[in-house]
Amino acid sequence: MSSEPIERRISYLGDRLRGRRCLICGKEYFDLRDYCGNCGRKSFGKMADIDFFFEKGKLELCTLVNEPTNKFRKFGSYVYGIVSFHDGRVRVPGRITDMLIEDEEIDYSALEGKEVVPRFRRRYSVGKSDIIPTISLAFTFADEYYPHQEYVILKPKKEYETPGIVGYGFYTSRFRIKEDGLERAVPFIDEDAITAAVEAGKLALIHSGVDHSLIGKVYVGSESNPYAVKPIASKVAQVLMLGEEDEGVQGVDAIDTEFACKAATSMFKDAVALVNYPKMGIQYAMVIGADNSQAAPRDCPGGELDFFVGFGGCAYIFGKTDVIAEVEGWFSCTSDTPDFWRRDGEPYPMHGGRFTGDPAYFKHIRKAAKKLMEKMNLKVSDINYFVPHQPNIPFPVKIARELGFKEEQYLPGLQFGRFGNTYSGSSPLGLAAVLDIAKPYERILLVSYGSGAGSDAYCFMTTSQILEKRDRQKMTVRYQAENPHIKYVDYYTYRRLKIGL
DSSP: OOOHHHHHHHHHHHTTTEEEEETTTOOEESSOOSSBTTTBGGGTTOEEEEEOTTSOEEEEEEEEESSOOGGGGGGOSEEEEEEEETTTTEEEEEEEOSOOOOSSOOOGGGGTTOEEEEEEEEOSOOOTTSOOOEEEEEEEETTTTSOOOOOOOOOOOOEEEEEEEEEEEEEOOSEEEEETTEEEEEOOTTOOHHHHHHHHHHHHHHHHOOOGGGEEEEEEEOSOOSOSSSOSHHHHHHHTTOSEEETTEEESEEEEEOBTBTTTGGGHHHHHHHHTOGGGOOOEEEEEEEEEOOOOOTTSTTGGGGGTBOEEEEEEEEEEESOSEEEEEEEEEEOOOOSEEOOTTOSSOEEOGGGGIIIIIHHHHHHHHHHHHHHHTOOGGGOSEEEEOOSSSHHHHHHHHHHTOOHHHHTTTOOHHHHOBOGGGHHHHHHHHHHTTOOTTOEEEEEOOBTTTEEEEEEEEEOTHHHHTGGGOOSOHHHHHHOTTOEEOOHHHHHHHHHOO
């Protein structure tokens, strides 16, 4: 087992795939050395940082590991190889992830020469009391489910009086389980809420074009943090290099939030308030909802949830420049309604059966939606899209119809049948699906729900810039829902992958 100091040094380099380039001869290194081996002393102070995390590499050599040992045993068989960056100037070892090695014959030499993209994943198995090791020396093929997307920092074109969404990203695994005509996203064995949060944040940065060093606040909402005491947000901040860096510390405020499935949407208003208050000095704030939704096996108490849970993360960047959807208003409501809970130390949540409908889900969404519409003097006909929390299909359809919305208003955001209930990422995922297709100057009503219980209602108005940024987002919700490289698994494999390393 690695000690904490060793683990921190490994993760600081490997999580971020950082290196250095000599400004004299151009030689590159996969470490943070202060001098160049070619140029010697004259290169001190002339070594520039380089970042491979957003780059595309090439798998030069690979081999099949048939019998992993010790900490890698849970992977089963896997492919390991040498990946090169920048036309071979830097070579690093790495594991090919998201591959279920089955009985059929595969020509692994045919994989050599293919382009790959870094993925942020767990490294190997550890005990329950140990630090979870992570790394970005895990790769997927760029011509399959995860395409390479270049991260280009752009100079803002326009400042808005009203803050809003500047960019967003949705991330889920290529693995799915299909039952009764419904699909649900399944994490690969090396994925969890932390990896989903980082990947979603990465996609949001790419879509927004925002300089990562200008993110002054990051919130991560989740109810499946693999730690009882340790934030997810600190890992997100370090891997994505949010805020200005100084001596290995990120100049960003990072915090976790928890309120069941509205842990992320609760922070939308906080993010808007921060970026709208100049004296705080925060230009952009990132909000992420990510969960590896928990459920007991079906033959255990509480196992009913196992038919509905999904996996994924959704990230939003808020600011006042190049806004794609302005926040027009919000309303929140709360009550002590214990419809769903997980006691400290218990591995799986429990729920209150019929109690989860009224007076829980329906009461709070109904109240939040009606109060916000009343506050803003809006009618149902003034709203183009309605996106409620979606723990299943009947609940959001029922509340949408009760409020008077038509299918064309609520179906575009209804994504449960493709990904399952992604908990903190559920209503943010529905919002992302709508933003993927919305036209300028269309109004979106988002109403989240979190057990325990409460709802957040938000009204967004899209801007003309929503079309300008659309081409930057390859990993749209539809792309991930209809991708030809989706891998379907059976129930046994689903449970094995979900339990993870």
